[in-house]
Every structure is written in C-alpha cells, then in structure tokens.
Amino acid sequence: MSVETGIAKIETRDLDFYYGPSRALKRVNISCHTNRVTAIIGPSGCGKSTFIRSLNRMNEVVPGTRMEGTILLDGHDIHASDVDVVELRRRVGMVFQKPNPFPKSIFDNIAYGLRINGLKDKRKLENVVERSLRGAALWEEVKDRLGENAFALSGGQQQRLCIARALAVEPEVILFDEPCSAIDPIATAKIEDLIETLEKSYTVVIVTHNMQQAARVSDYTAFMMLGELVEFDVTEKIFTNPANKLTEEYITGRFG
Amino acid sequence: MKKRKWASLKESAIRALFLTCGILAVLVLVGIFATLLTTAVPAFKEIHLSEFLLKKNWDPTSPEKAEYGILSMIVSTLMVTGGALLLAVPIGIGVAAYLSDVAHWRVREIVKPIVEILAGIPSVVVGFLGIVLFGPAIAKIFHIGNGLNAVNGSVLLAIMLLPTIISISEDSLNAVPQAYGEASLALGASQWQTLFRVKVPAALSGIIAACMLGMGRAIGETMTVLMATGNARAFPHGFLSSVRTMTANVAIELGEVPYDTTHYYALFAIGLVLFVMTFIVNLVADVILRKYQEREQ
Amino acid sequence: MKQAKRKKIAQFLGFFLLRACLTLVLAILLLFLYDIGRKGGGTISWEFLSQAPRKGMTEGGIFPAIFGTFLVTLITAILAVPLGMCAAIYLNEYARQGRLTRLIRLSIRNLSGVPSIVYGLFGVILFVNIMRFGTSVLSAGLTLGLMTLPWTITASEEALKTVPNSYREGALALGATKWQSIRTNVLPYAVPGMLTGTVLGLARAAGETAPILFTGAAFFLPYLPKSLGDQFMALPYHLYIMATQHHQIEQVRPIAYGTALVLIVLVLGMNMTAVVIRYRLRRKRR
Ligand SMILES: Nc1ncnc2c1ncn2[C@@H]1O[C@H](COP(=O)(O)OP(=O)(O)O)[C@@H](O)[C@H]1O
Ligand SMILES: [Mg+2]
Numbered sequence: 001m002s003v004e005t006g007i008a009k010i011e012t013r014d015l016d017f018y019y020g021p022s023r024a025l026k027r028v029n030i031s032c033h034t035n036r037v038t039a040i041i042g043p044s045g046c047g048k049s050t051f052i053r054s055l056n057r058m059n060e061v062v063p064g065t066r067m068e069g070t071i072l073l074d075g076h077d078i079h080a081s082d083v084d085v086v087e088l089r090r091r092v093g094m095v096f097q098k099p100n101p102f103p104k105s106i107f108d109n110i111a112y113g114l115r116i117n118g119l120k121d122k123r124k125l126e127n128v129v130e131r132s133l134r135g136a137a138l139w140e141e142v143k144d145r146l147g148e149n150a151f152a153l154s155g156g157q158q159q160r161l162c163i164a165r166a167l168a169v170e171p172e173v174i175l176f177d178e179p180c181s182a183i184d185p186i187a188t189a190k191i192e193d194l195i196e197t198l199e200k201s202y203t204v205v206i207v208t209h210n211m212q213q214a215a216r217v218s219d220y221t222a223f224m225m226l227g228e229l230v231e232f233d234v235t236e237k238i239f240t241n242p243a244n245k246l247t248e249e250y251i252t253g254r255f256g
Numbered sequence: 257m258k259k260r261k262w263a264s265l266k267e268s269a270i271r272a273l274f275l276t277c278g279i280l281a282v283l284v285l286v287g288i289f290a291t292l293l294t295t296a297v298p299a300f301k302e303i304h305l306s307e308f309l310l311k312k313n314w315d316p317t318s319p320e321k322a323e324y325g326i327l328s329m330i331v332s333t334l335m336v337t338g339g340a341l342l343l344a345v346p347i348g349i350g351v352a353a354y355l356s357d358v359a360h361w362r363v364r365e366i367v368k369p370i371v372e373i374l375a376g377i378p379s380v381v382v383g384f385l386g387i388v389l390f391g392p393a394i395a396k397i398f399h400i401g402n403g404l405n406a407v408n409g410s411v412l413l414a415i416m417l418l419p420t421i422i423s424i425s426e427d428s429l430n431a432v433p434q435a436y437g438e439a440s441l442a443l444g445a446s447q448w449q450t451l452f453r454v455k456v457p458a459a460l461s462g463i464i465a466a467c468m469l470g471m472g473r474a475i476g477e478t479m480t481v482l483m484a485t486g487n488a489r490a491f492p493h494g495f496l497s498s499v500r501t502m503t504a505n506v507a508i509e510l511g512e513v514p515y516d517t518t519h520y521y522a523l524f525a526i527g528l529v530l531f532v533m534t535f536i537v538n539l540v541a542d543v544i545l546r547k548y549q550e551r552e553q
Numbered sequence: 554m555k556q557a558k559r560k561k562i563a564q565f566l567g568f569f570l571l572r573a574c575l576t577l578v579l580a581i582l583l584l585f586l587y588d589i590g591r592k593g594g595g596t597i598s599w600e601f602l603s604q605a606p607r608k609g610m611t612e613g614g615i616f617p618a619i620f621g622t623f624l625v626t627l628i629t630a631i632l633a634v635p636l637g638m639c640a641a642i643y644l645n646e647y648a649r650q651g652r653l654t655r656l657i658r659l660s661i662r663n664l665s666g667v668p669s670i671v672y673g674l675f676g677v678i679l680f681v682n683i684m685r686f687g688t689s690v691l692s693a694g695l696t697l698g699l700m701t702l703p704w705t706i707t708a709s710e711e712a713l714k715t716v717p718n719s720y721r722e723g724a725l726a727l728g729a730t731k732w733q734s735i736r737t738n739v740l741p742y743a744v745p746g747m748l749t750g751t752v753l754g755l756a757r758a759a760g761e762t763a764p765i766l767f768t769g770a771a772f773f774l775p776y777l778p779k780s781l782g783d784q785f786m787a788l789p790y791h792l793y794i795m796a797t798q799h800h801q802i803e804q805v806r807p808i809a810y811g812t813a814l815v816l817i818v819l820v821l822g823m824n825m826t827a828v829v830i831r832y833r834l835r836r837k838r839r
Contacts, residue, residue, distance in 0.1 A: 056726065058725065061721075061722065061725065063649050063650055064649075084260050084264070086263070086728050086729070087260070089725060089726055089727070089728045090727070090728030091728075094726040096719065096722070096726075098719065100717075100719035100720070100722070100723045101723075102723060102724075103742065112724070112727060112729075112737070112738075113727035113728060113729070115737075116724070116727070116728070116729045116737060117728065162723075165727065166726075166727065169727055169728055266732070267730050267732055270732045271643075271647055271731075273639065274640070274642050274643035274647055275643050275647070277636050277637075277639035277640040277643060278640045278643040278644060278648070278657045279653075279657065280636060280702075281640060281657055281661045281664060281706065282656055282660040284660070284699055284702065285660040285663055285667075288667060288671065288672075288675045291674070292671070295674075346574075347574045347578065350570065350571045350573075350575070351571070351574045351578055353571055354568075354572060354574065354575050355575070358568055358571060358572075359575075367575065367579070369828060370582065372824070372828070373821060374578070374581075374582050376756060376760075376820055376824045377585065377817065377820070378757075378759075378761070378789055378816060379760070379761075379762070379763075380760070380762045380789040380790075380792050380793050380796075380816075381589070381760070381789075381792065381813050381816060381817055382585075383793075383796070384792055384813055385588065385589070387796055387797070388588075388796075388806070388810075389584070389588060415581055418578055446560045446561070446563070446564045447564060448563060448564035448567040448568065449560070449563075451567075452567070469666070472666050473666075475668070476666075476667070476668025476669065476670065476671070477668070478668065478762070478763040479762045479763055479789075479793065482793075482797075483793065503668060503763070506670055506674070507670060507763060507766055510673075510674075510677070510766070510767050511766065511767060523674075527670070527671050527674040530668055530670070530671055531667065531668070531671050534667065534668055535663060535666070535667075537666075538662070538663055538666035539663070542659075542662055
C-alpha cells in the first residue's frame with residue numbers, strides 16, 4: 001500500500017512473521033518515504049515491534065522465528081544473498097523502547113559504532129561524536145562530561161544518547177520503537193522536536209501507542225491490529241476521517 | 257565487497273571455534289566411557305561378568321587361584337553411601353527448612369557462605385580428620401580397637417554431602433509458591449505444620465533430586481573413604497566392620513598393579529561400574545530436577 | 554484451646570530441632586577448622602613453608618608440595634579456563650535450541666557427576682599412555698583440567714547470562730557483527746564473573762587427590778620438577794601420604810596437620826577471593 005508516489009525508501013510486500021507456530025504479522029504492506037515520518041499505531045501486542053524489527057532484520061536474533069514476503073530498501077530485497085545484514089543494520093538504525101546505553105562513557109557510547117567499523121583516528125571520532133550529539137540535541141548538556149558513564153544521565157538524556165549513537169554511523173533510515181514510553185513528558189517533548197528535525201535528513205519510522213504523538217510528529221500513519229494492517233494513510237486523514245470503522249473506534253479511544 | 261566476504265568468513269571461523277569447545281564436552285564424556293570400556297573388556301576374557309559382579313572374594317594376586325569378585329566392594333560402597341544419606345538427608349532438610357522458613361534473613365546471609373566453606377574443604381582433609389578426630393571417638397564410643405570403619409566413612413561422607421543437599425533443598429523450598437503457605441496458614445495451621453505438611457511435600461521433587469546428586473557424589477568419593485574406612489577386603493558384617501569401597505580399591509591397587517594383566521583390566525572394569533552407577537544416579541536426579549523446573553514455568 | 558497449646562508446643566520443639574540441625578553443622582565446621590588451625594598452626598614456620606622434607610620426611614618442610622600444587626593448578630587453569638569460557642560462549646551466545654545443544658548440555662551435566670577417580674583412570678589411558686606424557690605434572694594437570702571443565706563452563710555461562718540482552722541488541726543494531734558485539738559489549742562485562750566461578754572450580758581442583766594419584770603425583774622427590782615431563786609433589790597427596798602411608802605415622806602427625814592447614818588455607822583462600830570478587834561485582838552493578 002503506498003500513499004505517496006515515487007520510489008519508497010523502505011517497502012514491505014505481504015510481510016508475514018511467525019514466532020514458532022504463532023503468526024505475528026499477516027500480509028503487511030507498508031511503504032515509508034525519505035524525509036517523511038511514518039508512524040505505526042495499534043493496541044499492545046498487535047505486532048508493531050515485530051514489524052519495525054523486521055526492517056533491520058533484528059528479529060533474526062530471536063530463535064525459532066520465520067519470515068515470509070519481501071522487504072525492499074531502495075528497491076532492493078534486504079534478504080537477497082548479496083546483502084550483508086551487518087551493513088544493512090548500519091544503514092537502518094534503531095532506537096529501542098527502553099534507553100539502552102552501554103555501560104561505557106558517553107563518548108565511547110557514541111564512538112562505538114564507528115570503532116567497530118575500524119575508525120581509530122581520534123580527531124575524526126571527536127568530530128563525529130560532537131556532530132551526533134548536536135544532531136540529537138544533547139551536546140550542550142553533556143559537552144563538559146563526555147568521559148562520564150552514560151548511566152549517570154537521566155532517562156530522557158539516555159534516550160537522546162541512543163539516538164546520537166544511532167546517528168553516528170550515518171544511517172539512512174531510523175527506526176524508533178516506542179522511544180518515549182519509558183521517559184517523562186518533558187523529555188518526550190524534546191524527543192518529538194528532535195524527530196521533526198531528523199525528518200529533514202532521514203527516513204523515520206516510529207512505533208507508538210500514543211496517538212497524540214503519532215498525530216503530532218508523523219506524516220503518514222499505519223494502524224495495525226492483531227498482526228494485520230487495518231489502515232494506512234496520511235496522518236491527518238487517519239485522525240480526522242478514517243476509512244475503517246476499527247480505526248475510528250481505536251482513535252476515539254473505544255478500545256486499546 | 258572483498259572485505260565483507262572476509263569478515264563473514266572470520267565470523268564463521270570464530271563460531272566454529274566456540275562450537276568445537278562445546279563439542280569437546282561431548283567428546284570427553286564419550287571418551288571416558290569408551291576408554292573405560294575398551295580397557296575393561298580384556299578383563300572379561302578371564303573373568304565371567306556374573307562372577308565379577310556377584311562373587312564376594314577379591315584376591316587378584318593369589319598364587320593359587322586369582323579371584324575377581326567385587327560384590328563386597330559394591331556392598332561396602334552402598335553401605336557407606338546409604339549410611340551417609342541416612343545422616344545427611346534429615347539434617348540437610350532440617351537446615352534447609354530452617355534457613356528458608358524460620359531464620360532471619362541476616363542469619364541466612366551469614367550461614368550460606370559458611371556452608372559453602374564446608375563444601376570447599378578438600379576430601380583428603382576430611383579423610384584426615386576422620387583418622388585423627390572421628391576414628392578415636394568412634395573407637396571409644398563403640399568399645400572397639402580402632403574407629404576406621406563404615407560408620408566413620410558414613411559420617412564423613414554425610415558431612416561432605418550436606419552442602420549439596422542444603423543448598424538445592426533450600427532453593428526448591430524457596431521456589432514453592434507463597435500462596436500454598438498462605439492458604440495453609442489461613443486455615444489455622446501453625447508455621448511448623450505449614451512447613452512440613454505443605455511446603456516440604458511441595459518441594460519434594462527438588463529435595464529428592466538433591467539427595468540423588470548427593471548419592472552420586474558419595475558413590476564416587478575416593479579419598480575420604482580410602483582414609484577412614486579401614487579398607488579390609490572381607491565382606492562387611494555391619495557398620496562397625498572395616499570396609500573397602502570400589503573407589504578405595506582402585507586407588508589402592510592401581511599404583512602397584514603390573515600393566516597388561518587381568519588385574520589391571522579388572523580395575524578399569526571397576527571404574528566402568530562406578531561410571532555407570534553414578535551416571536544413572538545423576539541422570540535420574542537430572543530428570544527429576546528438570547521436571548520440577550518445567551512445572552514451575 | 555488445648556489443641557492450640559499442643560500446636561504451639563509442637564512448633565516450639567520442631568523449630569528447636571531445626572535449629573539443632575543448623576548448630577550441629579556449624580559446630581562440625583568449627584571443630585574442623587579449630588582442630589586443624591590449632592594443631593597445624595604449631596607446625597607452620599618459615600622453614601616449614603620454604604624447605605624440602607628431610608630425614609625420610611620426618612623433618613623439614615613441604616615446599617616442593619606447595620610448588621607442585623601451584624604448578625599443577627596452573628596447567629589445569631591453562632586447559633580448563635579458555636576451553637570452558639569458549640564452550641560457555643558457544644552455549645550462551647551462539648547455540649540454537651536443537652539436538653546438538655541438548656547433547657552438549659547433557660554431557661556437561663553428566664561430566665560434573667563423574668567420580669574424580671574415574672577421571673584419574675581416564676588420564677592414565679589418555680595422557681600417560683596414549684599421548685605418552687608419562688606420569689608427569691603435565692598428565693596430572695590435564696586430567697584435573699578435564700575434570701574442572703564442566704564447572705568452568707557452567708560458571709562462565711552463569712556470568713554471561715547476567716549481561717543484559719540490550720547490550721547485544723544495541724550493538725547489532727549499530728552494525729556490529731555477532732563477534733564484535735560479543736567481544737566489545739558482552740565479554741568485558743562478563744569476564745570478571747566468569748573468572749570468579751572459574752577460580753572456585755580451580756580451588757576444588759587444587760584440593761583433589763584421586764585424579765593425580767596415578768597420573769603424576771610423587772611420594773617424595775628431592776628436587777622440584779624441572780620440566781612438564783617430571784613427576785611432582787602435591788599438597789593433597791602429601792597429606793594422604795603423611796596421614797596413612799608413612800612408616801612413623803604418629804611421629805609425623807604434626808607435619809600432616811601442618812600440610813592440612815596449608816592446603817585448607819590455600820583452597821579456602823581461593824574460595825574467599827572468588828566470593829569477595831563476586832560480592833564486589835554485585836555491589837558495583839547496583
Ligand atoms: N520473542 C517472542 N516470542 C514469541 N512471541 C513473541 C515474541 N515477541 C513477540 N511475540 C508475540 O508477537 C505478537 C506481537 O508482539 P509485538 O510485536 O511485540 O507487539 P507490539 O509491539 O505491538 O506490542 C504478540 O502476540 C507477542 O506475544
Ligand atoms: Mg512493542
């Protein structure tokens with residue numbers, strides 16, 4: 001299902017996903033475009049995380065899972081034999097639901113992705129760390145204590161640190177899986193602002209169970225239920241004039 | 257492109273290295289069994305298996321007719337093992353019950369590492385204490401010449417088994433859902449009644465597994481029994497007689513036996529019997545523990 | 554009313570009994586440590602720790618046995634620690650549910666139940682005979698190493714399990730390869746814990762006698778082992794000899810006590826170290 005014309009950055013075609021025998025995704029077709037924020041909403045357990053984790057093949061680390069269908073990145077099948085999953089994950093960054101900084105210094109957290117790719121030059125590392133922290137609107141708060149352990153930061157700062165960490169490896173797509181569910185409202189507002197800035201340079205996909213958040217930050221919204229895509233359209237349309245009765249019931253808060 | 261291929265090759269090589277180390281465990285186990293088996297088999301050219309297992313006399317160096325019956329040793333092993341369990345199981349369960357249900361948490365925090373210290377004492381030291389402490393005491397209590405006998409061995413083994421039995425039993429007592437105990441208390445049962453009528457039965461499979469593991473250890477323990485039980489070859493007449501277990505016999509004779517003799521091979525056959533016995537006991541313990549872990553989930 | 558009283562009395566007696574069990578266990582341990590500490594303490598001197606036995610082992614010290622135990626434990630560690638850690642990494646990081654994994658786990662559990670004397674028999678065939686290392690400190694160390702392997706694997710796996718999954722996922726999501734994520738983001742946090750468990754296993758190995766009886770331990774050697782192919786004296790074996798095999802058994806009792814004390818201090822010292830490290834780690838985690 002495509003709402004916008006032109007080639008999608010990421011596109012799923014009839015995506016099915018199984019945890020052992022149980023089917024978590026049923027023929028999901030969604031496409032996400034560059035410089036757009038696509039939000040995925042739906043009741044808890046409907047498969048939002050499963051969907052977004054398929055996009056960078058993070059689901060593969062869960063044993064006993066199976067995927068069917070196709071996922072295209074720039075029109076290229078991400079499961080094709082010439083695709084290196086490690087490179088794919090560098091191009092498609094991810095920010096997790098719970099902030100998950102590594103127990104290292106702030107600097108080392110950001111530099112982690114570069115170092116594993118072989119960058120050793122101190123000056124270059126410093127440049128990228130600063131740029132990434134600025135990109136995540138965290139630089140001013142931490143510039144004087146880059147050597148401190150990342151665990152010393154507040155929850156909201158930790159989440160922005162994780163965003164900076166993802167930015168450092170220069171991804172093309174950034175996936176957010178409920179990035180604000182574990183942090184306070186003020187920090188949430190900061191991250192929402194940040195997402196709107198990121199939109200200018202990246203393709204952003206965000207999972208949220210907070211409908212106001214989806215309405216605020218996204219251009220397109222997909223509503224999922226029980227592993228199925230119920231409706232996918234321009235955000236404004238979804239929230240003002242949904243085509244599907246289920247969508248309407250959900251956004252007016254009748255269940256979920 | 258080339259770099260990527262190289263990287264993925266490296267990844268597979270590393271994985272293969274770790275896998276090899278894992279498989280090594282299987283190889284060692286199979287290797288032990290195969291070694292014992294192939295070295296024991298030549299013994300049975302001369303000895304009948306039934307004679308080996310069911311005859312009481314063991315006298316491989318007799319000038320007239322060498323005899324290779326290990327029944328006395330099997331009985332001795334079972335005696336000291338049984339005696340040890342008889343002592344260690346009630347005491348161990350008692351301590352576990354006390355720690356899990358009665359003791360203040362501070363007491364528990366202190367006692368648990370102390371019990372671990374007991375587990376850390378080398379068996380040769382325990383055997384030594386059997387000679388210098390328990391031996392004379394037993395001799396005095398029972399009015400016998402010396403105290404190196406099955407009782408001594410049982411007491412020492414019991415002491416060595418206690419840490420295992422205590423810690424696994426305590427774990428399984430702690431794993432009993434709180435609701436069971438609360439239900440019992442709400443019916444007017446005392447804490448004591450609840451403990452022994454509700455919690456211990458509910459934790460029984462774990463406790464049994466603990467005892468089985470202890471039994472496996474007792475059967476295979478060498479130095480303690482070697483030093484403390486007197487090592488007489490005769491068929492034991494009771495707990496006050498000097499006994500020689502299978503492990504002690506191997507320890508005593510393997511150092512002196514000429515290579516490539518029936519006697520040599522027969523000692524490996526004893527090793528094989530030990531291996532099989534402990535294997536079965538541990539397997540049963542394992543199955544019981546597994547069952548009870550599954551039930552918990 | 555009467556019923557309630559009976560219940561109370563039963564509970565009082567019952568708890569008394571349980572407390573008695575605990576007291577008994579603690580008393581035994583205390584008795585052990587006290588007896589060895591008091592009688593062994595009298596023997597310990599610098600000479601006892603630094604010299605070789607003299608006059609048919611009725612005088613002198615136990616230095617060769619201390620040295621031998623260190624050496625053999627070192628060999629044990631060199632075999633068991635890396636292999637144990639690697640096997641644990643496989644099981645915790647790479648293994649998928651499957652028949653092979655089940656087989657490996659089953660083997661490890663059963664290996665830890667194999668009697669130590671059976672390891673000794675295996676060592677005689679594999680290291681002494683087949684590999685032709687002879688009765689030597691190498692054969693003995695390798696035999697102890699195999700015996701320690703299941704313990705180090707289990708302990709290392711426990712340590713790996715304490716590293717949160719988010720460290721692994723976070724690294725993978727940044728484009729790290731599997732091994733990179735393990736090396737840079739799992740092992741640094743697991744290694745201290747792995748070492749703790751491993752030291753506990755090595756302490757047990759250092760106190761073992763049965764596996765070295767026929768693989769390399771010597772009754773008496775006037776010199777220290779010069780190569781890995783030499784036999785060696787070891788504390789546990791020396792204690793066994795002094796306690797049961799010496800021709801003047803009553804006369805050498807003090808030496809036996811002294812040996813027992815040194816052995817216990819060594820083994821419990823290793824245990825304590827491990828426990829202290831673990832305790833520190835736990836506190837640091839919080
Ligand atoms: N690791 C897993 N193993 C088995 N089932 C899973 C696993 N992760 C998620 N599921 C199941 O898949 C479905 C979708 O889960 P998820 O994608 O996490 O939903 P959401 O993120 O929308 O809350 C749920 O029914 C959940 O129980
Ligand atoms: Mg989710």
